[in-house]
Amino acid sequence: MTITREKVLAILQRLRLPDGSDPVSRDLIRALSVDGGAVRFVIEASDAAEGRALSAMQGQAEAALRAEPGVESVGIVITAQAPARGAIPDKAPSLKIGQHPTPQAGGPARISGVDRIIAVGSGKGGVGKSTVSSNLAVALAKQGRRVGLLDADIYGPSQPRMMGVSARPASPDGKTIIPLQAHGVTVMSIGLMLKEDEAVIWRGPMIMGALQQLITQVDWGNLDVLIVDLPPGTGDIQLSLCQRTHLTGAIVVSTPQDVALLDARKALDMFGKLKTPVLGLIENMSTYICPNCGHEAHLFGHGGVAAEAVKMDLPFLGELPLDLSVRLAGDAGTPIAAGEGPMAEAYARLAHRLVAGGMA
Numbered sequence: 001m002t003i004t005r006e007k008v009l010a011i012l013q014r015l016r017l018p019d020g021s022d023p024v025s026r027d028l029i030r031a032l033s034v035d036g037g038a039v040r041f042v043i044e045a046s047d048a049a050e051g052r053a054l055s056a057m058q059g060q061a062e063a064a065l066r067a068e069p070g071v072e073s074v075g076i077v078i079t080a081q082a083p084a085r086g087a088i089p090d091k092a093p094s095l096k097i098g099q100h101p102t103p104q105a106g107g108p109a110r111i112s113g114v115d116r117i118i119a120v121g122s123g124k125g126g127v128g129k130s131t132v133s134s135n136l137a138v139a140l141a142k143q144g145r146r147v148g149l150l151d152a153d154i155y156g157p158s159q160p161r162m163m164g165v166s167a168r169p170a171s172p173d174g175k176t177i178i179p180l181q182a183h184g185v186t187v188m189s190i191g192l193m194l195k196e197d198e199a200v201i202w203r204g205p206m207i208m209g210a211l212q213q214l215i216t217q218v219d220w221g222n223l224d225v226l227i228v229d230l231p232p233g234t235g236d237i238q239l240s241l242c243q244r245t246h247l248t249g250a251i252v253v254s255t256p257q258d259v260a261l262l263d264a265r266k267a268l269d270m271f272g273k274l275k276t277p278v279l280g281l282i283e284n285m286s287t288y289i290c291p292n293c294g295h296e297a298h299l300f301g302h303g304g305v306a307a308e309a310v311k312m313d314l315p316f317l318g319e320l321p322l323d324l325s326v327r328l329a330g331d332a333g334t335p336i337a338a339g340e341g342p343m344a345e346a347y348a349r350l351a352h353r354l355v356a357g358g359m360a
């Protein structure tokens with residue numbers, strides 16, 4: 001007898017809270033994972049008082065789950081956010097971006113009209129994940145694919161600058177958000193909904209709500225592939241995206257440096273735990289060729305990501321050189337892949353590989 005995520009949710013839905021509602025409909029269950037017979041999840045209370053009130057339910061949930069055939073262990077954690085009055089906005093910005101996520105029945109959902117979704121992640125920040133996302137999106141569009149780019153880096157959205165878009169997306173009916181178009185790609189970023197220089201200080205549920213809105217409220221149209229530029233690390237956004245959205249898979253970007261690789265391994269471990277297939281690894285800032293003398297240098301080392309891919313039995317998708325033109329193009333809002341030259345060709349090869357493999 002095996003236990004499934006759906007079965008766990010059905011059991012939890014039978015429990016009653018003091019107000020007569022159940023924890024699933026109240027959207028209190030987070031990070032549910034069912035790994036063999038091990039069931040783990042977080043009950044998220046809105047404050048400490050609710051957390052205390054919910055601790056009775058923790059025992060009932062554990063007893064109900066343990067009684068279920070196939071369940072070997074149950075791990076439940078109650079978290080309660082301390083209210084930080086004044087510091088954290090309760091109200092979301094316009095278009096109500098940043099609401100609490102609504103409960104979602106069943107497993108990860110597909111986006112209607114979108115054939116594939118690829119998440120681009122990294123363990124460490126600054127390794128070029130956003131650069132790879134935008135250039136890959138543009139390179140795929142150049143090969144005739146219908147491509148969307150979602151900037152899910154809520155804390156540091158960089159796609160508006162890299163893709164050269166700044167207009168606020170329209171919402172004729174106040175609900176659907178019309179994404180922007182740039183370099184043949186349909187683009188949406190939380191950065192387009194916020195004022196420039198405005199810091200996002202949201203609690204986990206609001207962040208997850210914002211992500212859910214960006215995915216479900218944006219009119220993505222018909223896409224062959226949606227590229228999702230994740231924030232660095234292994235936090236709420238990654239968890240929420242992998243658990244709520246049906247992903248084709250994830251690509252992990254790293255530099256060959258040991259410290260970056262160390263963090264990349266954590267990202268790979270996270271995708272493994274969340275059962276998101278890893279489509280492959282990319283080595284960015286691999287080789288530097290001096291524009292004056294042609295000397296080839298390896299500022300962050302070389303080949304470390306390819307070696308890691310072999311070790312982990314994962315596809316190595318390619319290496320991208322460190323090249324000043326990449327940064328300048330990104331800063332100027334026209335990804336290097338939109339033009340011609342060796343870097344554009346490197347991205348074209350990467351895009352071709354994904355298309356040939358049925359991944360994009």
Ligand SMILES: Nc1ncnc2c1ncn2[C@@H]1O[C@H](COP(=O)(O)OP(=O)(O)OP(=O)(O)O)[C@@H](O)[C@H]1O
Binds near residue numbers: 320
């Ligand atoms: N191959 C490259 N050659 C030269 N510069 C690069 C290359 N890749 C990325 N960069 C530059 O490095 C900086 C960091 O890149 P980027 O913002 O894409 O990284 P990131 O991993 O998305 O960072 P963050 O952690 O902020 O999300 C940017 O200025 C970008 O232009």
